[in-house]
Amino acid sequence: MAAFHYQANQLFIEQVSVAELAKTYGTPLYVYSRSAIEQQLAAYQEGLGDHPGLICYAVKANSNLGVLSCLAQRGAGFDIVSIGELERVLLAGGDPAKVVFSGVAKKASEMRRALEVGIHCFNVESAAELERLNEVAGELQVQAPISLRVNPDVDAQTHPYISTGLKENKFGVDFRQARAFYQRAAALPHIRIVGMDCHIGSQLLVSKPFEDAVDRLLALVDELKTDGIQLDHIDMGGGIGVQYTEDDQEPDVRAYVGLLVERIKGRDLALVLEPGRSIVANAGILVTEVEYLKSNDEHHFAIVDAGMNDLIRPSLYQAWMDIVPVNKASVGQQASWDVVGPICETGDFFGKGRALSLQAGDLLAVMSAGAYGFVMASNYNSRGRPAEILVSQGHVQVVRQRETMESLWSLEATADA
Ligand SMILES: Cc1ncc(COP(=O)(O)O)c(C=O)c1O
Numbered sequence: 206m207a208a209f210h211y212q213a214n215q216l217f218i219e220q221v222s223v224a225e226l227a228k229t230y231g232t233p234l235y236v237y238s239r240s241a242i243e244q245q246l247a248a249y250q251e252g253l254g255d256h257p258g259l260i261c262y263a264v265k266a267n268s269n270l271g272v273l274s275c276l277a278q279r280g281a282g283f284d285i286v287s288i289g290e291l292e293r294v295l296l297a298g299g300d301p302a303k304v305v306f307s308g309v310a311k312k313a314s315e316m317r318r319a320l321e322v323g324i325h326c327f328n329v330e331s332a333a334e335l336e337r338l339n340e341v342a343g344e345l346q347v348q349a350p351i352s353l354r355v356n357p358d359v360d361a362q363t364h365p366y367i368s369t370g371l372k373e374n375k376f377g378v379d380f381r382q383a384r385a386f387y388q389r390a391a392a393l394p395h396i397r398i399v400g401m402d403c404h405i406g407s408q409l410l411v412s413k414p415f416e417d418a419v420d421r422l423l424a425l426v427d428e429l430k431t432d433g434i435q436l437d438h439i440d441m442g443g444g445i446g447v448q449y450t451e452d453d454q455e456p457d458v459r460a461y462v463g464l465l466v467e468r469i470k471g472r473d474l475a476l477v478l479e480p481g482r483s484i485v486a487n488a489g490i491l492v493t494e495v496e497y498l499k500s501n502d503e504h505h506f507a508i509v510d511a512g513m514n515d516l517i518r519p520s521l522y523q524a525w526m527d528i529v530p531v532n533k534a535s536v537g538q539q540a541s542w543d544v545v546g547p548i549c550e551t552g553d554f555f556g557k558g559r560a561l562s563l564q565a566g567d568l569l570a571v572m573s574a575g576a577y578g579f580v581m582a583s584n585y586n587s588r589g590r591p592a593e594i595l596v597s598q599g600h601v602q603v604v605r606q607r608e609t610m611e612s613l614w615s616l617e618a619t620a621d622a
C-alpha cells in the first residue's frame with residue numbers, strides 16, 4: 206500500500222512532504238492518508254464479495270470527522286460505543302441504519318437517541334441491559350433491534366488489556382447463558398432479535414481464535430433455530446491486527462473475511478464485522494520534533510515535543526511502534542536513543558534503544574499511529590492536543606485544528622471568592 210515512502214531521503218505521504226506539513230502546521234502533528242484508509246475498507250468489502258454483510262468501522266479507533274466521512278462515503282457502517290460516537294457518525298454523513306451499538310454501560314438516554322435515529326442494532330451485553338432497552342423502547346412505542354454479544358471464552362492471545370473474549374473479561378454474556386437470554390428476549394414486547402455478535406480482542410495476528418469463536422457462535426445459532434429463533438446476522442467484531450514490528454505477520458484481510466464467509470455459508474446469515482485498527486493504523490503517523498538531546502554514561506535521550514498525552518500506546522501497553530526519521534540524511538549523532546516526551550512521568554516514552562542519527566530540530570515520525578492515537582490523547586500537563594491532517598491525493602486538509610490554550614480551560618471557572 207505504501208501510503209508513506211521516502212523520496213530523496215525525505216518522508217512523503219502520498220505526494221506530500223511530511224517535513225513541509227510539519228513546517229506549515231507545527232508539531233506534534235497527526236497525518237493520515239485517505240487512500241490508505243479507503244484501501245483497507247475496500248479489502249474488507251471485497252472479502253465479503255457478494256455475501257450479504259456490512260463492514261461497521263469501529264469508531265473508537267479513530268473518530269476524526271474527516272476520517273469518518275471518507276468511510277461513510279465508501280459505504281461503511283459504524284460500530285459505536287457511546288452517544289458521542291453516534292453524533293460524530295451522523296455529523297460525518299454516516300447512515301444510522303448501518304450503525305451497531307456496542308458497550309457494557311449504555312445509559313437510557315443513549316438508548317433513546319439511538320432508537321430515535323433508527324440504528325441497525327444494539328449489541329446487548331447483559332440481561333439487565335436487555336430489560337432496560339425493552340423499557341426504553343416501550344416508552345417510545347417501538348421495537349429495539351438486538352444482537353446478543355456472546356462471550357465465547359476463547360483466548361485471543363493478545364495483550365491482556367485488549368483481550369475481551371475470556372470469562373474474566375467484563376464483556377458480553379457467557380455463551381452458556383445465551384440460549385436463555387434469547388428466550389427471554391423473544392418474550393419481550395419491545396425487542397426484536399436480529400443477530401448474535403462477539404469481539405474477542407484486539408491486535409490478533411492469527412486466525413485460530415476467530416475460528417474457534419465463530420464455531421462456538423454457529424453452534425449457538427443452530428441451537429436457537431431449534432428453539433424457533435432465526436437470526437439475520439452474525440457479527441464477529443473487530444480485532445484483526447496490523448504489523449507494528451518486523452516480526453509481526455499482518456493477516457490478509459480478504460483471506461480472513463473469506464474464511465468467515467466460508468464458515469457461515471448455507472445458514473442464511475449476513476456477516477457483520479467491526480474492524481477498527483486494521484482500517485486506520487497504518488494510514489497514520491505522529492510527527493514530532495527533537496527538542497533536546499542529552500546523554501549520561503549509559504543512556505542517550507532524544508527529548509521530543511510529543512508526549513504520552515498525545516500517543517499513549519507505548520506507555521500503556523508497552524506497545525512497540527516504529528520511529529523513523531523524516532529526513533533520512535540527517536547528519537546528527539548516531540546512537541541508540543531512548544525517544545522520550547516532555548511529560549513528568551517516567552513512562553513517557555515512544556521507544557527505547559532506537560538506532561537513529563539525530564540532532565536537535567530533527568523531525569521523527571512514529572509509524573502506525575492512525576489507530577488508538579489521537580482518540581486516546583489527553584490534556585495531561587495542560588497540553589493542547591495536536592492538529593490532525595488528512596492527505597487525499599496531494600490535497601491537504603486540516604481535519605482538526607490544534608487545541609488552543611483557551612480551549613483547554615473554556616469549561617472551567619476559578620473558585621468563588
Ligand atoms: C466491540 C468492539 N468492536 C470492535 C472493536 C475494534 O477492534 P479493532 O480495533 O481491534 O479492530 C473493539 C475494540 O477492541 C470492540 O471493543
Ligand SMILES: N[C@@H](CCCC[NH3+])C(=O)O
Nearest residue numbers: 367407408518522576577
Ligand atoms: N487501545 C488499544 C486497543 C483497544 C481496543 C478497544 N476494545 C490499543 O491501542 O491497542
